[in-house]
Amino acid sequence: MSCRGCECNNADAENPKPKILAVIFDLDGTLLDTEWATRGVFEEFLARNGKVLDKEREEKKRLGMTLKDSAASVVKDYHLPFTPDEFVQQIIPMYQEKWKYAKALPGANRVIKHFHDHGVPMALASNSLREYIEAKISHHRGWKELFSVILGSDQVKAGKPAPDLFEEAAKQMGVDAVHCLVIEDSVVGVKAAKAAGMEVVAVPSRGEAAGCSSLADTVLHSLLEFQPEHWGLPQFEDWVDQALPIEPIYFSGLYANGFVSEVTEDGRSALPDQVWGVFFGWAVADMQKTYRVVVAIGLDCNSSPHKNIQMHTVDGNNCCISNQQMKLLLVGYIRESNTKEISSMDAEALEECKLITSASLDLPIFSRHGCVPLVPRSFSVEDMISTPGISASPAEENMRYFNVMILGPAQSPYEGGVFKLELFLPEEYPMAPPKVRFLTKIYHPNIDKASSFLLSPLSIVSPEFLIRICLDILKDKWSPALQIRTVLLSIQALLSAPNPDDPLSENIAKHWKTNEEEAVETAKEWTRLYASGD
Template sequence: MEGARVSAVILDLDGTLLDTERATRGILKEFLAKHGKVLDAEKEEKRLGQMHKESAAAIVKDYELPMTAAEFSEAIMPMYEERWPQAKALPGVNRLIRHLHKHGIPLALASNSIRNNIETKISHQKAGWKDSFSVILGGDDVKHGKPFPDIFLEAAKRLGVDASSCLVIEDSLVGVRAAKAAGAKVVAVPSLRNQDEYYSIANSVLHSLLDFQPESWGLPAFEDWVQNALPIEPLCIRDLIADVVSCGDLSLLNITTDDCSYESIPDQVSGVFFGWANVELHGTFKAVVSIGWDLSLGIAKRMMQPSFLGHINNFKRERMHLLLVGYIRKLEHEDNISDALKVSEEDESIGCAALDLPTFCHHASSSPFA
């Protein structure tokens, strides 16, 4: 998209800025189980990004629940509200909002959530989100929610620009369709990893906002890289079970985990990162970690390949925690996940040098396993 210029940015909320899907994961399944029903994951994936009123009516119908859509909403919404404070900003989000606000780029928030729920969700964020947005719109502020274009046309109008000069950042196909219908340019950061091909209507598809390049859209470039490394808000990955095989000065790990809790990494994390690995009986080591998704079997499976920077004795089945504090690059050759996850010598050099810099090394003393 080199040469494309925009004058304003419109952001979706759930799944784009906030990891609300992960924070509230399991609620619908739990609710349905109380009524003797089994959640259909395929149906729920297709509802991603819909208006709550629309999805509530469909859920009641699809699962033949003994209640009205209004009664369903009244019963389940308190369960969601209890979890919203746990929803964290997705990687690269706070960085992007601060950057655009600092440079005076008109910024809007446009979500299919109702306005009161939006206000509640963003109130839990300490990064001053509310003051950064010139316009905040919910699905109840327009006649038709996404996938209709109304909310993006209204956001552009309130920003004082034409929709064609806006860049929309979305995670759901419903939102991407709405933005394209409004005539806006669209960057998709899909929250469902096994459906990337459906997002081809977007102008650009990213795995993470860490890969977003403002200059591609005529916006001011980021200036926060430090010697080919990007500082990130620390990501802690706990309770991995690791095997290690030493190869000279590099130690290669194979890891397994059945963990799917909210404390694990968000789904929108992909690329080569660096930080520290703490191994139960061996201590703490510098590490470069590649993270991606294996889609070869038609389902999305999280894949991770950490490499220790330094020698460590071979071990089997030990508990390991990772603290990732920096980002190096996106994955290449993703059609072959084994090749994509390979950590290069340049990655190792960048990670090792960065972890000695004040920008990154201070995290070691404040890490959860220091």
């Protein structure tokens, strides 16, 4: 028996289950959102090799596989001209660059710290190789020290769905398998845990819910729903009345008819699958007025690529903000939400959630986040860009302005340079593109001094150094679905590949076409003179 959105260890008085003494976690998709951090890597790799990603197959086929099995499967499915080992050697460095941006999933830090504080032994057992596991968790302070055992598939005879990883983890912790609880997100992981004779809590990634429901002892939408006391483990004591403080969740979308529709380039939600339930926090309409809000998040069905996000203002002014772009900051969790509530929360339940929200947001533990209504001031490359070589942060005095730095790409004339830019979101954004200007002088055929410009009131740079950019998505190719991330990535790509055939600076373009070697040397010299980062 299993249950969705609740917990039960299925013990009865006549057949009590063995006491749980240790917990074993999977990593990717269970504790870390590596899927989001590495999104696009595989598609980029395939494109480089003249192949097109089969999205439907990738979402269903390879989740939970060992690296060895996955590599063999990819090479076969896409008819790649490599051996599986050669494929791994080429693609792993691309993934490694992204692992540093993998965030802890909702409730992950909470449950790890809780078990450690109460002396509950924990192991990490993943189908990744051991060195890759350590690389991923090295970006999360204290994680390596909190687990008494860390195991990768290269340390046992067979990875999941074989039971070897879980059996070895239990052995190294000195705990019998029947006294271990496993927390997993994939069907292959659940199968492995059950084969080892262990109890299993599944928090499925998208597309895995049906398989997990038929095998796991308990199925949850999120680790925020996990109640350790149901397994004889110490219960959480961090609720503040009827609300749970959470690590802030930021996202944006268009609000209409009671729902927030995310606008993303690939049509997929920017929120992890495990962001599910009734939350509260703040919403900002068109970057102006701030509202206290209750937000119910889930999916209409497990196969849907889109989150269903229902939003209600505490003061009931929903009609005043309809058809506006919203920025949301969620700081508290109230409870799980059922499928019916995702479509429509009844009046009584909604009023109860509004009362909890109103009371909670007056408390310091929640209200301390309220100073960042538009974009978090701590926004950094991993929050906004998830790409090495780019950083962006909003100005303190005006949250429409962003200070941007782009590192000169390797093997380009701008390598080693630190280029400062200014990005401004106009009133019409996202219907109109952001305004972007280089503040650092640069020798490039597609970038020149601005003949007209929009200065931030914070800027102290002389107008003669403000430089405009020849980029289609900043002009006629702009779409509201595009993100700031896309704009900055495009500028980074422009530095990697100057195009003198589509110039903005005629003189530099002419130089580039008549004597490219000399033009490149000039670009390098300008980089040394003006982009040293001082």
